[in-house]
Amino acid sequence: MVxxxxxxxxxxxxxxTTENKIAASASDSAISQTQITAPQPLKxxxxxxxxxxxxxxxxxxAADNANDAAAGGNAIVSAVSGIDTxxxxxxxxxxxxxxxxxIKEHGEHIGANAKDIAHQxxxxxxxxxxxxxxxxxxxxxxxxxxxYCPMYxxxxxxxxxxxxxxxxxxxxxxxxxxxxxxKEEIK
Amino acid sequence: MIFAAIQFIxxxxxxxxxxxxxxxxxxxxxxxxxxxxFQKACNDCHSNxxxxxWYVTIQPMGWLMAKHIKDxxxxxxxxxxxxxxxxxxxxxxxxxxxxxxxxxxxxPFYTWMHADARLTANEKALITSWLIKTxxxxxxxx
Numbered sequence: 598m599v600x601x602x603x604x605x606x607x608x609x610x611x612x613x614t615t616e617n618k619i620a621a622s623a624s625d626s627a628i629s630q631t632q633i634t635a636p637q638p639l640k641x642x643x644x645x646x647x648x649x650x651x652x653x654x655x656x657x658x659a660a661d662n663a664n665d666a667a668a669g670g671n672a673i674v675s676a677v678s679g680i681d682t683x684x685x686x687x688x689x690x691x692x693x694x695x696x697x698x699x700i701k702e703h704g705e706h707i708g709a710n711a712k713d714i715a716h717q718x719x720x721x722x723x724x725x726x727x728x729x730x731x732x733x734x735x736x737x738x739x740x741x742x743x744x745y746c747p748m749y750x751x752x753x754x755x756x757x758x759x760x761x762x763x764x765x766x767x768x769x770x771x772x773x774x775x776x777x778x779x780k781e782e783i784k
Numbered sequence: 785m786i787f788a789a790i791q792f793i794x795x796x797x798x799x800x801x802x803x804x805x806x807x808x809x810x811x812x813x814x815x816x817x818x819x820x821x822f823q824k825a826c827n828d829c830h831s832n833x834x835x836x837x838w839y840v841t842i843q844p845m846g847w848l849m850a851k852h853i854k855d856x857x858x859x860x861x862x863x864x865x866x867x868x869x870x871x872x873x874x875x876x877x878x879x880x881x882x883x884x885x886x887x888x889x890x891x892p893f894y895t896w897m898h899a900d901a902r903l904t905a906n907e908k909a910l911i912t913s914w915l916i917k918t919x920x921x922x923x924x925x926x
Binding site: 695696698699702703706715716719720722723727 | 869871872874875878879882886888
């Protein structure tokens with residue numbers, strides 16, 4: 598009986614691909630609907646929460662702590678998922694929409710690589726460029742500093758954002774904590 | 785008995801000879817030797833056109849392959865690279881270069897069965913330098 602059913606499935610498989618696809622996309626949208634109706638945090642997340650999570654991640658990398666860095670990456674992802682974009686200006690929406698998928702993807706990679714700090718730093722490099730663009734569009738609540746490390750990336754250099762003037766290099770960590778310089782104050 | 789029965793359940797194939805204008809090789813000038821590396825080491829799981837080995841017809845190998853292709857394309861699909869925003873293209877080019885340099889890609893699971901997908905140091909240097917060059921050219925258009 599089971600074999601007959603399997604045979605039947607096998608024979609109909611070829612012609613049914615479109616239907617399968619429709620069924621698959623229907624279940625996909627069912628999933629995204631569950632996500633939307635899932636319990637939300639009491640207060641919706643703001644861009645500040647993304648920035649805070651990023652700064653925690655940055656400090657964890659500066660301390661060579663891959664586990665805390667992973668937690669920071671995951672915090673970025675959850676802040677992005679819970680964000681309230683209703684108060685954004687048109688320019689802010691444009692900046693946000695351009696950068697946010699990338700920010701989320703880097704957060705996911707960093708969160709999933711708690712055992713590989715080198716890989717976390719590779720994503721942190723790309724994430725920092727997105728965060729810089731985002732910070733430029735959402736100024737006002739916190740002064741941030743754009744710092745520059747000339748040594749990372751085989752001497753090509755990399756930037757990061759910091760909440761303090763003091764340099765704490767997230768790329769080189771405890772090996773060379775004060776390497777780098779402040780390039781810009783973002784108010 | 786079960787082994788015999790599951791042979792009848794063949795997953796659909798990831799096969800499209802059509803090269804779209806959003807294909808990475810159409811978007812950016814790609815030398816033949818770089819394209820060869822993409823074809824032999826990347827595109828089986830990261831494009832719309834898999835070059836299937838004979839054992840795809842043996843289950844559960846075919847299912848495993850279908851899963852790898854689905855997951856691979858979700859992360860990066862070179863056949864539809866132009867659908868990513870410029871920012872994500874830049875990110876992805878850098879990320880691909882990193883993962884190749886770090887030896888994370890192609891997956892050991894894949895190179896175990898595909899000897900020609902094991903990249904030599906020379907091939908790694910060739911493809912990563914192309915990726916970074918392409919990324920830099922996009923970066924500079926800002």
